[in-house]
Amino acid sequence: GAVVSQHPSRVICKSGTSVKIECRSLDFQATTMFWYRQFPKKSLMLMATSNEGSKATYEQGVEKDKFLINHASLTLSTLTVTSAHPEDSSFYICSALGAETQYFGPGTRLLVL
């Protein structure tokens, strides 16, 4: 089946720094990718929709200046957490929309100290 990768799988950073997470569709092209966030013992929450060649659309309550999304090619979307703080620590999951279904990456665990 289709594969979506994320890099890095886990990252630890200091408060105030920025962290970039990559999401790649390895064997198909995806004009649309999604970014989700998962809090401990809670469900995945959709953060934004990443559209190739255009601006991302953010869900209500998600700060677009804090979570910068770039979808520069049909196989790559990036999420940059700017000026990260401990409350940004979470599990970030991306997905890519294929022809008939959605394929998920394995997730990136971010810990901000």
Place this chain on the structure above:
Amino acid sequence: AQSVTQLDSQVPVFEEAPVELRCNYSSSVSVYLFWYVQYPNQGLQLLLKYLSGSTLVKGINGFEAEFNKSQTSFHLRKPSVHISDTAEYFCAAEAGGTSYGKLTFGQGTILTVHP
């Protein structure tokens, strides 16, 4: 807007026993319903989905789910589980239309199969 509730956070079961993971949804519009499975250190995998038609949906690995509109439920079942079914299971809903691909997830149910 829609919401999804998974009624059990953890379900322990013995190998070869039947299992049911419960999911209820609420929505002001028609929804598509999904079950995903997540194994450790892997991405979510689609088990099955209900879009329309027959209310009994069969998926991979012997799982099936039944869409019940009157009870707004989409419970996942398997008649005989294996150790390898141990994983976290997520129920999700999508409104379709302009919300195509945007999933609302339940809280997840951890299924643990004991020998």
